[in-house]
Amino acid sequence: MIDEFAKDTLHGRLRRDREALLWKLDGLSEYDARRPLTATGTNLLGLVKHVATVEARYFGEVFGRPSPLPLCRWQDSDGSDLWAAEDETREQIAAFYRRTWDHSDATIDALPLDAPGRVPWWPEPHADTNLFAVMVHVLGESIRHAGHADILREGLDGRTGLRPEHERRIDEEARAAHWARVERAAKSAAAVRG
Numbered sequence: 001m002i003d004e005f006a007k008d009t010l011h012g013r014l015r016r017d018r019e020a021l022l023w024k025l026d027g028l029s030e031y032d033a034r035r036p037l038t039a040t041g042t043n044l045l046g047l048v049k050h051v052a053t054v055e056a057r058y059f060g061e062v063f064g065r066p067s068p069l070p071l072c073r074w075q076d077s078d079g080s081d082l083w084a085a086e087d088e089t090r091e092q093i094a095a096f097y098r099r100t101w102d103h104s105d106a107t108i109d110a111l112p113l114d115a116p117g118r119v120p121w122w123p124e125p126h127a128d129t130n131l132f133a134v135m136v137h138v139l140g141e142s143i144r145h146a147g148h149a150d151i152l153r154e155g156l157d158g159r160t161g162l163r164p165e166h167e168r169r170i171d172e173e174a175r176a177a178h179w180a181r182v183e184r185a186a187k188s189a190a191a192v193r194g
Contacts, residue, residue, distance in 0.1 A: 020162050021149055044152055044153065047145045049096070058138050059138070061120075062134055104138075115130055116130055
């Protein structure tokens with residue numbers, strides 16, 4: 001009973017965070033969805049592509065259920081899983097992510113939490129694992145990158161939130177006052193603590 005509760009809870013959180021990450025692309029221009037927003041080139045569409053690839057590999061190869069979709073090269077030195085090439089459309093990457101969900105969900109539904117898996121890119125003795133550990137790992141990766149997307153999107157147009165129904169109209173005056181309060185506290189602490 002606890003296994004099903006744990007599995008349902010983890011799966012529900014994964015589904016929620018998938019949608020949140022994809023939502024971060026809504027309403028953006030093609031350029032803003034793709035452009036590098038950090039010194040290392042992190043970008044919103046690339047985050048979606050990366051998380052889709054990670055999920056496809058973990059819920060595919062690890063359990064002997066390879067993705068039926070062609071996967072981009074993963075974690076190459078050029079970071080090709082972290083950005084969208086000119087010939088890759090936003091629609092293609094979003095569709096790849098959604099089809100990955102279907103395959104991952106089928107793996108999660110078909111296997112018990114203690115189903116054995118092997119992650120060949122993890123160091124020994126951790127390479128032998130199970131569905132529970134992989135679900136926790138992939139959920140962590142998804143949450144981490146959804147957080148990155150939150151910050152990137154806020155930097156682009158000020159939009160924040162987990163889902164559209166949680167989003168409120170931006171009160172620029174209140175936001176500026178809050179920012180100023182945080183800045184004053186930081187300066188004051190720095191002056192006192194040197």
